[in-house]
Amino acid sequence: MSTVAPTQLPLRPPAHQVSPRAVRWWQLRAALALLFVVTPQVVVLLVMGGDAPGWLAVTAGVTGALIATYGILVPPILYRIHRWEITDDAVYTMSGWLVREWRIAPISRVQTVDTAHGPLQQLLKLASVTVTTASAKGPVTINGLDAKDAAELARTLTVTTQATPGDAT
Amino acid sequence: MSPEVDAEVEVEAPTAVETPWRRLDVRMLVVGPLGSLGRLLPVVVILLITGQGDVTRLWIALAVAVLVVLAGVVRWRTTRYRITAERVELHSGWLNRQRRSVPRDRIRTVDLTAKLLHRAFGLSTVQVSSASKAVADASGQLSLDAVSKAEADLLRRELLDRSPASDAAPTSPAVAAGPPPAQELARLDWSWLRYAPLTFSSLAGIGAIGATAFNLVDDLGVDPRDIGAVDAAAERLGSAPVWLAVLVVVTVVLALAVVGALLLFAERWYDYRLTREPAGWGAGSGTLRVKRGLLTRRSLSVSEDRLRGAEIIEPLLLRAGRGAQCRALSSGLPGDAQGGALQPPAPRAEAHRVASVALREHPSQITEATLRRHPRAALTRRMTRALMPTAVLVAVAFVLGSVLPPVAWLGPWSLLLVPVAVFLGFDRYRNLGHELTARYLVSRQGSAVRQTVALQRTGVIGWTFRQSIFQRRSGLVTLEAVTAAGQGGYTVLDVAAQDAVALADAATPHLLTPFLLRA
Incomplete structure (x- = not known):
């Protein structure tokens, strides 16, 4: 490409x-x-x-x-479509099938980081991570992550976001 | 409910000076029960009228009244609030206790409402809204129903004044010294009444009048058909030719709609004034305040440094009449149709002027910026999206017409929808546009309701690119700027894929850089 x-x-x-x-x-x-x-x-x-x-x-x-x-x-x-990436400055995800969606949220605006395991996801040792900003339309969700990776991801994100104040509300 | 936990910790902690709790105004002992009784009045009246001479009914009515009064006393006794240096706290309820606490630095808007009854007693309801993730999330809201007018005004100034010095002293000298002079930005011009029938609220107007009239008649236990005049009119209509009957009904409904819209406009916007109150310290930002209302007085105050932009709304009819309405974009505003309205429906130029003075920007930098057109592929897409459903409707109409001979006219008549759809599709395309100015992202879209949004670039807290398979084929993408204010996200519809990325990259420098293809 x-x-x-x-x-x-x-x-x-x-x-x-x-x-x-x-x-x-x-x-x-x-x-x-x-x-x-x-x-x-x-x-x-x-x-x-x-x-x-x-x-x-x-x-x-x-x-x-x-x-x-x-x-x-x-x-x-x-x-093949679902991908994600966390840099020092941003959360970047891609998802969707018929309607594809690219989402970018600056780490500095992240308010909460949630990890969720549904029953099916628990069975497969998977987890979803939801990153919420101050916006009603803000949440960025990464589905189908390995449970361990998800926990690690949530931990890093929480540490990073605590270091940056302000949420532009 | 983390805010509650926080509040508990705050209360338990050995603070230097404990802020005393305050009660709602003592006049609520009268106003509260009166309000409840007012709502129960129809029931009580019917109870008394229908049971002539029946003593038990009188007792029931009396018991209801006593209960209502008692409930008012309990409510007043159990409701306490206080404003500490960090938080606003409200404790209420007797059996079902509620504790609510809002951090002061998260307060975005303060809303004062005085209904007729409240006004008669010099009271005002204070509603505090904070920035909160979900628009419908009630935990970010706190309502004091009600305090005295003077107290309400004091609270309003105190809660929105967040200049650094006031952090130290919650009751700042400026508040104590009385209001600094407010600057008037706009006031009502009664000639704007001509825009009232052009808004969608005129439909609500008919509904309101109709519902009130029907309720009144129904509460009195009268069947409308028993009223002689109504009955006679209905009979005469029934015997008239169909076209005449339809004409009469349409005329009456239209007349009602116009009258309803005029009344609603007057009730909502009587004595409207938009002012800016400077911050208590001369430095920093002030507060925008919208005051309005005939029977119910309302005052909405938006902290200026929380203002993220403005929006010009033009419903089709209003646009045809060269009118528009300006709304503020800020978090903590109610999401309903009136949420954040900075003015009544007004001439288009006035709407742009209000947006300009509210944001302190030249109109060409915000809502009146020259917008970039969207690619031709967007026109094709708008047309397809308008014509496809129409084609389905027309097909259904023809099928129905051929199956059921009595409605055979449905098919040919449904063809009238086609030019309407073509007009809408073309108009939707014509209205598409976007531009990035020095500090704002401006975007326009819509036909039935045209929206022109000017969103502060610093207010953008994320981007979403959305592309359906059809958009992918024509190289278009829908870009959404995510923000904490207003609806939470504002879209730039059907923009060329390259331009969308370039736009987002330019609006928030550095954010997209690591993800761009080919530097």
Whole structure:
């Protein structure tokens, strides 16, 4: 990527990728969605047997196929897109699939650093780090980090932000 | 609830001089219950009217009154507040105790409101707003309902005066010596009343009048159909040709809307004045103050060094009438439609002038800057986004028309939407623009409501670049400047990818440098 096409955003991607286990996490979430959407339809189909309306089998098949396709194809793409980087001055992240998002927040404006582990993330030893600034639209979240990396990241960020006063409110 | 914990520590700590707690004004013993009774009045009246001669109903009404009075006494007895050198603290409640504390250096705005009843007794409600992450987060807010007018004014000055010297002495000599002269920046011109029907509040106007009238009629237990005049009018309308009936109804609704808008304008903006009060020490920044209101008097004070910019709002009708409204960008302002309004709907030039005097900048440096146009691809995108939903609607209308013969006219008529969509798409593109001036980032967008935002470059606390797959194909990107003030972020819509990065890089030097491709 030495030359930039005129239509491309002239920003280099952040340095680090998230944990490779994040792919599993996104797949598991798709599987859960599959469970929640398709199971009720299948149950109704089984209970009603021959009386079930014909379209129900169609919707169950279509939603199931869609979510399954998403679960197989999209997580590897997400893994390639999601990146993050912390410098001495800024937090820089890239995320999104259909709508891509680059976020930059100056370290000097960071107010809080939160680490969160959902049940699925705990299972995979992953964590999310959320960096909040004074803005209502400010929070920068890095999902699918290795739990150890996340803890280390939160610690460094907290130390750095305590050293810089003021939050431009 | 970390603020509470902090407050506890503060109270327990052996401070040199313990600041005494203060009570709300004693007149609240009368005003509080009267206000509650006012709200209960319709119920009580109905209770008394419908149960003629029934003694138990009288007793119930009496018991309600006694309870209301008692609640007022308990509320007054249990509410205490104090202002220490660092914090404003409020303790309230009896069974459900609440302790709220706001650090003084985080206070951004102070809002004084005096409803009719409060005014009759010379009282005023003080609402203190601090910078807080979430706009809806109540922990950053603290309301004293109510203190005497003089006390409210004193509190307002004291809480917003954050010049270095006042840190040491919470009650500064300037406060004690009385108000320094305020400089008037703008006042109401009654000819602006012509803009009232052009704002969206005129719709709210009809709603308000309609709801009040209906409530009144309903509370009295009368069915509108029983009123002779209404019934006769309805009958005459029913027998008239359809087009005449529609015409009459539309005319009546429009007339009501105009009257409602005029009344609302008068209630909201009567005796409007925008002033600047210099800081107590001559140095540093002052306070912008908006005073207004006929029945309910309001006063909004914004600390000037917390002002992050201004915004010119032009709803379509108002824009057609060459009017506009200026709003302040600051954290701690309420997020509703009136939040941060520095003036009523006024002539466009006046709106830009108010923005200019409020920010102490030449208009060409802020809201009247010559803006850069956005690339042609943005026009294509605006057009697509306006026409796609229209095409779907038209298709649906034609399908419906062919399926249901009685509404066959739907299809051809829906074609009228197409020119409207084309106009909106083109207008949205025409209004797009941005520029970076010496100290401000200026951005304009929108058609139904055109917004021109001037945001201080130093107020930007982050950037978000957003690009959908369609934008990627046409080389556009939506840039959002993240800030603590106002809505939290202001966008520059559909700007060329290269320009977006160049703009952000120029607005906040050094921040993006390490991430740029090709130095």
